[in-house]
């Protein structure tokens with residue numbers, strides 16, 4: 408009997424809504440199949456998770472500790488909790504995913520206070536951190552004991568290694584620890600063209616949320632303790648926060664496939680290149696204002712009234728700031744040049760209509 412099921416969606420339809428709209432990279436899917444069959448010890452005592460630790464060690468330094476988890480929100484909550492006592496608070500950009508898009512999970516589930524700072528471009532600086540890094544020792548103030556930065560940022564911008572280093576040095580001088588939300592770490596590595604260590608472990612980041620889902624895996628991220636001495640209790644926190652996968656080999660196998668032969672960098676470089684192509688195709692069109700630097704896989708723009716909604720009948724994408732008519736177009740590992748060109752042509756047609 409044939410149990411094969413037909414897809415329920417049109418596989419030729421793509422969008423510019425989110426890198427999470429994409430599917431799974433074929434090499435990752437093949438790695439999942441290869442990891443299937445037979446029995447492996449559950450809860451991370453499997454050969455794939457051991458191999459993942461080896462590979463992460465090559466990237467970030469051999470003493471790092473690696474904790475695969477289900478998703479990015481979980482990685483951030485678990486990682487941040489490991490850096491803080493019960494009375495701790497986290498300084499972050501107001502636009503940070505932990506502040507805007509995690510439904511209060513860091514506060515409600517993680518039990519920490521977020522101290523959000525407005526930024527011009529999604530990036531913190533030592534000066535901006537100082538706006539909330541005060542009141543140390545004051546029992547009336549949640550203690551700002553960690554900084555969280557996002558690489559690349561939610562606005563598609565990228566910290567340079569020197570910028571990350573300056574933040575880490577400043578934070579550490581104040582007794583604060585540093586977390587990096589690396590949901591799009593690969594896009595940053597591809598954009599900067601330097602070894603990933605230069606803007607993570609070597610720059611002083613203590614705990615990293617290493618992203619996989621946005622870069623072609625089905626599900627899975629990893630909390631990476633770059634400085635294990637700074638992070639307390641990660642094995643317990645992962646379980647307490649419901650992020651401990653029993654069949655962990657399948658998260659680890661996907662992340663391994665991503666790291667093998669630099670698939671993670673090639674996929675991210677491709678997504679970045681598609682964003683650059685999109686920007687080049689639409690920049691300068693009458694009525695289109697590009698609003699942010701394009702340093703990763705997203706393009707942000709303001710469009711004339713009504714254009715976004717008409718365009719959305721053919722291509723999905725989100726408003727970023729509806730009041731300002733600013734939209735966000737995201738590219739993925741599987742965005743093609745033809746997708747970009749068709750989208751730019753549709754935009755041109757709408758602008759002319």
Ligand SMILES: Cc1ncc(COP(=O)(O)O)c(C=O)c1O
Pocket residue numbers: 478479480481504505557560561588590591620
């Ligand atoms: C910057 C950033 N961090 C983390 C995440 C991970 O979120 P999720 O919990 O949906 O995997 C996302 C996803 O949108 C993100 O953009």
